[in-house]
Amino acid sequence: MQSEPTSADTATRSPGAGTAPASRTTGFREVLSSFRDWWGHEVTGTVDQVAVIEKRRAECQLSARYLLMVSMSAGIAILGLLLSSPAVVIGAMLLSPLMDPIMGVGFALATGDFKWLRQSGKSLAVGTLFAIVFCALIVMLSPLQTVTTEIAARTRPNLFDLAVAFFSAVAGAYAMIRGREGTIVGVAIATALMPPLAVVGFGLATMNLTVFWGSLFLFVTNLTAIALTATAMARVYGFSTSLSEKQTQWQAILIFTAFVALAIPLFLSLRQIVWETQATRQASNIVEEVFGGRATVSQMEPSFDVEPMQVSATVFTPEIFADAEGRAEDLLSRRLGRPVDVTLTQLRVGTGAQAAEEAQLAQARAQERAAREQADDIADRLALLAGVPKDEVTVDRDRRRALVTARPLDGATLAAYAELERRIDALEPEWDIRLTPPLRPLSQATFELVEGEEGEPDSYALTPQGSQAVALAAWAQSRVGVPIAITGPAEAVAAVRNAFSHHNVAVTVQERGNGYGPVTLEWATRGSD
Incomplete structure (x- = not known):
């Protein structure tokens, strides 16, 4: 006869089967509680908050030294941008005087110290305006006012720039909280606050609104990401705050909203850049397809800002195709969904990849030879007009500049020398021709x-x-x-x-x-x- 289970047996079996999920939840809570205890004791508990705040507050002062460092950094940045020298631009990044007030804004927001926030905001605003005006003055006084590759690289911010600013700000805030100031050098190079601000000054001086607004958006992106990330890091490290729980919640919502607001246009910019890259690749593939895969495309130059879109390319081909441009336009327009104007320069070469490579080398040599011949021709004409030997003419082919000191000619006035320079300069519009005249008498001003x-x-x-x-x-x-x-x-x-x-x-x-x-x-x- 089988006996019925007793209440004791039931009590023994029931907990094991019915409380497994509760047991796992309890285990997770214990791990989370343990992590919080470790973080509070071993991490935030080892931070000297008073020392960190005092140092950050002292670095945010608006002083003559701060403005001097801003002007030095801005001057180095704009000269490096005008010369298109990455090494010089990096030198401006290393100074990074604006990093301190931006971090000050972040820490002041985290601690709820609005007096410190006003102080940091004032230093940041004055430094920013000072840098823009200083760079604009340098550009206006400079003979170089062309948009270099270094300047153009800072006019189209995208989502990757926001990601760089975020990760750099995390590293920078961590370094300041933990006293590892050496890391700030790398953070300054990564975020690059001064170069885009220098480009803003360039856009202001040259009245180039595309450059002005593009670089200003990049600066605002870096500034906002650094400040808000510093705020979040300070809160994570438990810096004491005077904000209420409700104010803290609103602060977190505003930080998240700011990042989303920045991310949307930056994502659209990134998507446009990706589309342009893919369109360039498709254009190259279609041109090769038009030539039956036997041609090599060189110097593909698309222009996306005009309507219709323009594509120019040099093609090395063993056979000249009369209708190549029309076929390429039709295929590319259908592929991209917008009208495209294609211009192809066909250079006939032998068959095979080696022949195409040799043709490219030959073209490069021809361009170099043409540049050298042009420089020699300019030197000959300047020497003849100035009445001096050719070796007294200074020619800089890289910068396209030619200088000569004219010999005194009987009966030649200053107006004659000026007209000589004007005529040869008009024949070579891409060159800077300068003829130094002798000291002839000046005319009266009536x-x-x-x-x-x-x-x-x-x-x-x-x-x-x-x-x-x-x-x-x-x-x-x-x-x-x-x-x-x-x-x-x-x-x-x-x-x-x-x-x-x-x-x-x-x-x-x-x-x-x-x-x-x-x-x-x-x-x-x-x-x-």
Whole structure:
């Protein structure tokens, strides 16, 4: 006879079968609690919060040293960008004076210290505006104002830039909290705060809005990511705060919202870059397809900002195809879903990959030979016009610049030398041609009475001949470097001096009487005041 289970047996078996999920939940909670205890004791408990905050607060002061470092960093950055020198640009990144106030903003937000936040925000705003204006002034005074590859690289931020800023900010905040300041050097190079700000100054000086807004967005992306990540890191490390629990929740929501707001346009920019890369690859594949796979595509240059989209390429092919451009346009337009204008330069070569490679080398050699011949031709013409041997002409092929000092020619005036330079410069628009004339006499600057409009008094102004005399003297002074002495009535001298100021010309002044009259322009002797 089988006995029924007793209540004791039931009590013994029931817990084992019915509490397994509860047991796993309890185990997870214990692990989480253990991790929190370890983090609070071994990690946050070992951080000297007072020392960290005091050091961060001291680094956020708006001082003469801070502005000096901003100007030095900005100056190095803009010169490196104009010269397209990555090494010089990295030198500006190493200084990174803006990193301290940005980190100060992050820590102030985390601790709820609004006085510190105002201090850091003020230092950041002043430093940012100072850097932009300083860089803009350098660009306006610089003869180099072209968009280099280093400048262009900082005008199209994308989602990867946000990711770089985030991970760099994590490393930077960790280094500051744990006292490992050496890591900041790598963080400064990674986030690159000053170069995009220098590009903002370049865009402002050249009135290039595409460059201005693109680089400004990159700077704002880096700034926001660093500051908000520093805030989150400070909260994770348990820095004491005066914020209430509700304010803390709102702070977390705002940080998340800010990252999402930045991520959306950056994602769209990244998607556009990916599309352009794929479109370039497709264009190359289609051109090769048009030539039956026997051609080699060289120098593929797509233009995406025009309508229709333009694609230019040089093709090394064993056979010339008359309808290659039309077929490529049709295939590429259907593949990309937008109209495309294709321009192909076909160079006939032998068959095989080796022949194509040899053709590419031959083209490179031809371009080098053409550049050398062009430089030699410019040197010959300058030597002939200046009346000097060819070896006295300085030619810089890399920078496309040619300089020569002219020999004095009987009867030749400064206007003649200026016209010689203008003519040869017009024949070589891609070159900077400079002819230094001998010290010929300068013309007088004359004035005439100009009747004022209704209700306005009459005034004096330079005559057309006087304006030409000032412009010619300014050109000559920029070439020879000798100051110009201005002598004449006080008011007339002041007007001529003001005209010279627009050309950045060094002058000396001697006033004789008052009013308006002819002003004598002469080369100043050395040592004159």
